[in-house]
Amino acid sequence: MKKALITGITGQDGTYLSELLLRKGYEVHGVNRRQLSANIAQNDTRCIAASSSNIHLHYGDLTDSMNITSIIQKVAPDEIYNLGAMSRVKVSFEMPEHAANADAIGMLRILEAVRLLGLQKKTRIYQASSSELYGKALETPQSETTPFYPRSPYAVAKLYAYWIAVNYREAYGMYACNGILFNHESPLRGEMFVSRKITLGISAIITGQQECLYMGNLNAKRDWGHAKDYVEAMWLILQQPEPEDFVIATGETTSIRDFIKIGFDVLGIKIEFRGEDENEIGYIKACSNPNYQLPIDKAVIKVDPAYYRPTEVDMMQGNSTKARQKLNWTPKYNVRQLAEEMVLADIRFKLNMTDNKKSHFAG
Ligand code: NDP
Ligand code: GDR
Incomplete structure (x- = not known):
């Protein structure tokens, strides 16, 4: 062994x-x-x-x-x-x-x-x-x-x-x-990293536990x-x-803004961003999912410069040809499948939290 x-x-x-x-x-x-x-x-x-x-x-x-x-x-x-x-x-x-x-x-x-x-x-x-x-x-x-x-x-x-x-x-x-x-992300990702912050935020918004999610640089792109x-x-x-x-x-590379859109989209909710830099706001544009009662034009994403970094990494996109050839490695998930798994897990987590708040925090 x-x-x-x-x-x-x-x-x-x-x-x-x-x-x-x-x-x-x-x-x-x-x-x-x-x-x-x-x-x-x-x-x-x-x-x-x-x-x-x-x-x-x-x-x-x-x-x-x-x-x-x-x-x-x-x-x-x-x-x-x-x-x-x-x-x-x-x-x-x-x-x-x-x-x-x-x-x-x-x-x-x-x-x-x-x-x-x-x-x-x-x-x-x-x-x-x-x-x-x-x-x-x-x-x-x-x-x-x-x-x-x-x-x-x-x-x-x-x-x-x-x-x-x-x-x-x-x-x-x-x-x-x-x-x-x-x-790389998952439902186990730490809550302060951007992907999980977004999927937890979306879950809190659609379950009525949070009005709006405050984000940093929406233009950064990650693979x-x-x-x-x-x-x-x-x-x-x-x-x-x-x-x-x-x-x-x-x-594949995706901006933070687009990851937010994808995260809502897997639930049948369309987001439109208007404005620029710290004045940019994400609004609910359409909702085709009868489970969620979300008013059109509600502002759900806002920017807070407190989340900006002193020096930023603007854009990441990897070339893993060597690993694909020598290790025979290929990823099974794309970004939409990843976001969907995370959002659905966080909705379950949020609903469970509400039901069992006391027992969870007692530990
Ligand atoms: P996490 O933040 O989820 O986990 C970090 C782990 O390191 C935790 O178990 C933490 O313990 C432990 N740790 C922190 N400080 C110390 C210390 N001083 N001594 C011993 N253990 C310590 O990270 P990930 O699982 O996402 O990432 C794993 C590694 O891969 C990290 O080194 C990260 O920098 C690197 N990495 C991650 C990427 C990603 O996208 N996830 C991409 C590239 C690299 P505790 O629970 O006690 O805090
Ligand atoms: P990163 O991950 O810095 O790439 O490091 P993180 O998810 O924290 O940030 C990614 C990008 O999103 C922008 N961003 C925000 N980030 C956070 N955390 N919170 C926000 O509100 C927010 N708004 C926008 C950031 O500015 C950044 O550009 C992760 C870690 O896992 C490292 O340990 C690992 O080495 C790298 O990924 C690869």
Whole structure:
């Protein structure tokens, strides 16, 4: 039985990856910073993962070298997936040193632990690199050969982690790979990321729990895939005969404005945007769904510049030809299928919250 160690196991990708590895017969170990609590118990997928006898959680933190070394020594994993990170780009402007410590030096701690423990022949390491490395996008679409231009403390920290993985591969012959993953979402996506904020907002508006959703830059464009497809790619990357880096993306790009329109459209609701910049407003234009009583011309989306970032990544579009050819990887979801799954899951979540508010918050 192969053993995998996942940092960031409580996150979106950690949850899907642990499910995938359990299905493949792995013994899964996870680095977990805190007690598994009410918000995890609310989530079916995490319950399944947490209740399997083949999953073992270890208290740990990427900012603690001795702790990381001791977990790696105890587990002696065949594969390490370094998914743990302070992953919120906007917050990294407020906590830049913490982002560097966890997201950059965290990867160094893992590589050094594997090297010093003499596990470099046994242990393969995956680094969760990001399309944010491309930042200002010096070419479109972005591939493995596109130069990096990070635009946030988060992305600069991830740049260090990318290169230290490459360096340890070249210097010590370690099996360390970067998956340069473009944005991927799911019903398990953290609530502060834009896709989930939108699908939760739509659900709250159509169930009468919220009047209006306040957003930041509606012009930004992202290449959005489904996390389920992307964790499959992580696993494939570590099964190759030689360690290499891969871009994982759908190749389609969608603006935040259009993601909002798609999210409403799957429910039979048309949105029209009028105005510009911070005066832009999204109105309900038509509703063909008899389940929802929404007044035409109601303003449901407004812009709040508080959500703007000091430096923005305007446009991401990935070229994953290498992964499609070498890993035989293709995404199964397109952006509409992704938005539909998220909106429907959030409507169930919102309705359930209303019914069971007391029991949910009691935990
Ligand atoms: P999440 O934000 O959902 O999960 C992040 C995980 O990291 C959580 O389990 C969190 O634990 C853990 N974590 C945070 N800080 C530390 C720390 N100091 N030590 C140990 N663990 C820590 O992220 P995703 O699942 O979406 O992403 C997984 C990884 O992939 C991240 O590294 C992210 O930067 C990267 N990435 C994500 C993309 C995406 O679109 N989702 C795209 C490209 C890269 P806790 O629950 O305790 O907070
Ligand atoms: P991103 O994801 O920064 O790409 O990082 P996020 O969903 O936070 O933002 C995407 C784009 O949407 C714009 N935006 C808003 N963003 C948020 N969060 N809230 C808003 O109200 C809002 N309005 C507009 C942002 O300005 C941005 O342009 C994610 C994270 O998962 C990283 O860890 C990962 O590395 C990258 O994806 C790839």
